Structures are given as structure tokens and as C-alpha cells.
Amino acid sequence: MLTRENDVEVHALHNRGWTISAIARHTGHDRKTIRAYLNGERTPGQRKKPAEDPFAPFLDYVTARLIEDPHLWSRTLCDELEDLGYTQSYPTLTRQIRVRGLRPRCVDCAQVTERANAVIEHPPGEETQWDWLELPNPPDEWGWGSTALLLVGSLSHSGRWRGYLAPDMTRPQVIAGIDRITRRLGGVTKTWRFDRMATVCHPATGALTAEFAGVAKYYGASVAICPPRRGNRKGVVEKSNHTAAQRWWRTVPDEVTVEQAQASCDKFCRTRSDVRMRRTRDGRSNVATIAKREPLSAPPAAPYPATVTEMRKVSRQALVAWKGNQYSVPPELAMSEVVVSERLGDRHINIATASGMVIARHRLAPAGAGAQVRDHGHVVALDALAQAGASSSRRPHRRKERIPPGQAAREAAAVLRRTTTPPEQASVIDLSVYERAAQNRTHLP
Known part of the structure; x- marks a missing residue:
């Protein structure tokens, strides 16, 4: 098939004296195709219809399926047709559905978007x-x-x-x-x-x-x-x-x-x-x-007493973040998961372990204030734990450090050698072997 642009170029080259073979080589099309367009036998932009329509045997099935299900995917329909002997491509199927107008208009869905909508009045404060x-x-x-x-x-x-x-x-x-x-x-x-x-x-x-x-x-x-x-x-x-x-x-x-x-x-x-x-x-x-100007009713003095609960992770400083502030917990819970619960209208929060045991209760600070609310007992325990760790003789290992096997490792290795090494075979000297070797020797080496 030649597009309108290609058809114009073919006629222009023909008017300049080019042969059909030269035009075919230049455009990459068959000579019979070029001759048909020059003679007006074919229309540019339109494919030549085959003598037999390969889609005709499947027309009734496609029509029936799309009437039954107007939203059926063309890909799904193509899978069904391939089981029935359809050999053409998926783009051919979609083109045939589009050109022939086989997909009907869904009345049930159209009434949602095309139905008349009444004007809904919204009085003030309603x-x-x-x-x-x-x-x-x-x-x-x-x-x-x-x-x-x-x-x-x-x-x-x-x-x-x-x-x-x-x-x-x-x-x-x-x-x-x-x-x-x-x-x-x-x-x-x-x-x-x-x-x-x-x-x-x-x-x-x-x-x-x-x-x-x-x-x-x-x-x-x-x-x-x-x-x-x-x-x-x-x-x-x-x-x-x-x-x-x-x-x-x-x-x-x-x-x-x-x-x-x-x-x-x-x-x-x-x-x-x-x-x-x-x-x-x-x-x-x-x-x-x-x-x-809307006539609104005043809300209750306190919120409805519901409890908001969320999981939070404790920092290394034994602090829990909640609504822009930080609240302390015992230092033993550092880097662990805790449950923070706040009852609406109450000015306190509870911090519990994953099992539900409440381990801290603090007075709420204004949201987003960036405050640190710390219990005195938590502060003392955290300082004591930190000082104990700093004064300890234990130190972290360096990446490059020589650590040979210790006494316990050497003793365990000795036990392994005794249990895994087979006993040495006793050497048995047989003099008859040497005697036979001497008798068979006829000359000095």
C-alpha cells in the first residue's frame, strides 16, 4: 500500500521520465504495485482487499460475544478465536472490530455518565x-x-x-x-x-x-x-x-x-x-x-473518647517520637518496638511494650513543639547505663587485629586431633625381602 505522499512522489518521478523499474528500486516497492498506482487501479491510503475475507468466518462469533459482554477485552477475544482457528494478528482483530463497528454501546454504563443530574442544593450549615x-x-x-x-x-x-x-x-x-x-x-x-x-x-x-x-x-x-x-x-x-x-x-x-x-x-x-x-x-x-456566615453548632468541649494507637521505635537515647515531641522510656528498651496510645481528650499518653505492659506515662506536650519529656527515673537509669558501658574494660575489636587461638581453643583442637587422626601403623621389618633382593642382584649399581 502506498500513502498519498508516496503516490505523489511516484507520479512525480514518472513525469520526469523514470522507468517503472527505477521507481520500484527507489521506493522499495514491487513493479506491479507501482504500475497499478500509475494506472489508477489502486487508491492511495487504502489496502487492496483480498479476494476472500479471512475475517468473515469469525464475524458471527465476535458479534455475539461483544453483544453478550460489551467490555470484553480484545486480547481475551483473540485468545478465544485462536482456539477456534483464527490465524490473523491481534492488531487485525482490533482493526476489524473498529472498522466494522462490532463493539456495541453499553447502555448500563452510559446511563451513569450520560444521565441527567439534578442540581443539589446545599443550604448553609446543612x-x-x-x-x-x-x-x-x-x-x-x-x-x-x-x-x-x-x-x-x-x-x-x-x-x-x-x-x-x-x-x-x-x-x-x-x-x-x-x-x-x-x-x-x-x-x-x-x-x-x-x-x-x-x-x-x-x-x-x-x-x-x-x-x-x-x-x-x-x-x-x-x-x-x-x-x-x-x-x-x-x-x-x-x-x-x-x-x-x-x-x-x-x-x-x-x-x-x-x-x-x-x-x-x-x-x-x-x-x-x-x-x-x-x-x-x-x-x-x-x-x-x-x-x-454558616450556622454551625459548637463542637463538644472534649473529643469523643477514642484511643489512637501506633507502633513506634525507641531511639538509642531511649526516646519515643510522638506528634513532634519526644518522650522517655526505660533505657533497656532502646532500639526496640513499643506501642504508643493516646486517648482523645486526655492530656497523657501511655507507652507499652509489644505484649501490652505499660512502662511509661507522660503528660502531653503541645503538638509540634519539639519538646523532650523525660522522667527523672529514666534519666538516672540511662546515665548509669551509659557510664557503666563507658567504664567497662571491654572495647570493640579493630578491623585489623591479631587474635590467635586461646587456651580453650587449643585444648579443643587437641581433642579433635586425638579423635580424628588415625593411629600410626607399626613398622614391621621383614629381612627375607632384603635377602631376595640381594640374590637377584647380579652387578653393582
Whole structure:
């Protein structure tokens, strides 16, 4: 097949007096092909149809399969056809499906994207939308693996939103995030809207769990669960997720701590998101101004009494990092794993071993203050242990040092030689051997 560009070149060369053979050698095509295009027997850009269509025997099967399953992969269909004797290539199959229009339009899926959407009213103070946002590639120092999580809460009327960084989606983290975000949004709306997250409801039925029902009653908010496959019902928080991922998370540097990243998220919301201009009935106002006018209920004086628990590693100085501060533990636990638990609303944290034994309890310092909270007993024990190690006569080995086998090793080697070396054979002298040798010798050497 010649393209239109090749066809123009062939005709130009022919007009200059080139022979068909010369044009064929120059373009790398067969002479019969060049002659057919010069005589107008073939159309540039169109392949010559074979006398028999090799795809025709498989047309009925492909049509039936794609009617049954409009989303069937062409690669899967090609596997089925190869078992039925199909010898053409996979690109040929996809081209035939595309050219012949064999893949039907899925009516069930089209109604999701093409159906009419009603305009959803969001009265002031009516609804807060909640959603989890997965953030890839957090800094390695956080120790959260390959994904960090951001709980986002957004006021449906004004669009004001706040986020809460968390290592997992457990119920205590959800409760801690809801309390923190609610206080930074200015209060509690009448309704909280969630998708079917397992910490709030049963995903299969949408029924509220007994544990989260107590949380909703504590804050005085009703809970609305989105119907399945209705993401547009909470479009306000979905847009906030998009903004958080593209405008904030993409710019977070590698060397920040969790607390610094949380502070930068709060700053972004105040300085960037809250200054967005929105149309109102009274004209244009920014998000912060509209949010202040929303009639929100005051949150409870104390957070819901949930306990947030996380695993942490003790440093060599017997300190445990927690929310931007460090808390001491007995020096015997240095470089080991401990469990830190904080009950929301309580001003203390408990540090326990992996088996659950509480070995330290400290008063909480302000988050991100960089304070070191150390128990006097822990300080004394750590100093004593460090001095004992420094005054010890034992020293680490140098890389190049001569250390010959000691007395115990030499004694063990002697035992091994006695048990593994075979006894020496006694020498037996037979004089008859020498006599025979002398009799057979006939001349001096």
C-alpha cells in the first residue's frame, strides 16, 4: 500500500521520465504495485482487499460475544478465536472490530455518565462531606510505607475544607480526624455525608455501625450514606481531594516530618483555599467569608473518647517520637518496638511494650513543639547505663587485629586431633625381602 505522499512522489518521478523499474528500486516497492498506482487501479491510503475475507468466518462469533459482554477485552477475544482457528494478528482483530463497528454501546454504563443530574442544593450549615484521599510516596522517615492517607472534610455550602494526615483508616484515626477537622471548620453541621467506608457503615448494606452511631450522637450530627456509584453526590469533597493532591501534596518536600506536613496543609487551606472567590446572592465573596456566615453548632468541649494507637521505635537515647515531641522510656528498651496510645481528650499518653505492659506515662506536650519529656527515673537509669558501658574494660575489636587461638581453643583442637587422626601403623621389618633382593642382584649399581 502506498500513502498519498508516496503516490505523489511516484507520479512525480514518472513525469520526469523514470522507468517503472527505477521507481520500484527507489521506493522499495514491487513493479506491479507501482504500475497499478500509475494506472489508477489502486487508491492511495487504502489496502487492496483480498479476494476472500479471512475475517468473515469469525464475524458471527465476535458479534455475539461483544453483544453478550460489551467490555470484553480484545486480547481475551483473540485468545478465544485462536482456539477456534483464527490465524490473523491481534492488531487485525482490533482493526476489524473498529472498522466494522462490532463493539456495541453499553447502555448500563452510559446511563451513569450520560444521565441527567439534578442540581443539589446545599443550604448553609446543612452538610459536611467526608472522604479519604490516598497520597502516594510519603517520605521514608515517616515509616508509613508506600501510601499516606488524608481525611478530608468539606463544608458543602461554602466549600471550605480541612485535612488530617493519618497512617491508616482505623476507626480511632477517623474519629481523631473528624474532631480535629470539625473544630478547624468552625463547628458541626446538621449532617455528615460519607461514602461506604467500613469504619462508618457496613459497605454491603449502607447501615450505620453501632460504634460510629455513638460518635455521631456525641457530636449531634445525623449521618447520610451515599448510594453506590453516586460519586457526584459528594462532589464538593471530591474536588477538595483533587486540590489537595495536585496543589499541596505534589509540593511537599522530602525532609519534612508528619507534623510539619500537617501544618503546611493547614496553612495551604487558610492562605490558598479559603481565599477563593465564590458567587453568592449578594455578589462575590471568598470562601472564608461565606463559611463564617454558616450556622454551625459548637463542637463538644472534649473529643469523643477514642484511643489512637501506633507502633513506634525507641531511639538509642531511649526516646519515643510522638506528634513532634519526644518522650522517655526505660533505657533497656532502646532500639526496640513499643506501642504508643493516646486517648482523645486526655492530656497523657501511655507507652507499652509489644505484649501490652505499660512502662511509661507522660503528660502531653503541645503538638509540634519539639519538646523532650523525660522522667527523672529514666534519666538516672540511662546515665548509669551509659557510664557503666563507658567504664567497662571491654572495647570493640579493630578491623585489623591479631587474635590467635586461646587456651580453650587449643585444648579443643587437641581433642579433635586425638579423635580424628588415625593411629600410626607399626613398622614391621621383614629381612627375607632384603635377602631376595640381594640374590637377584647380579652387578653393582
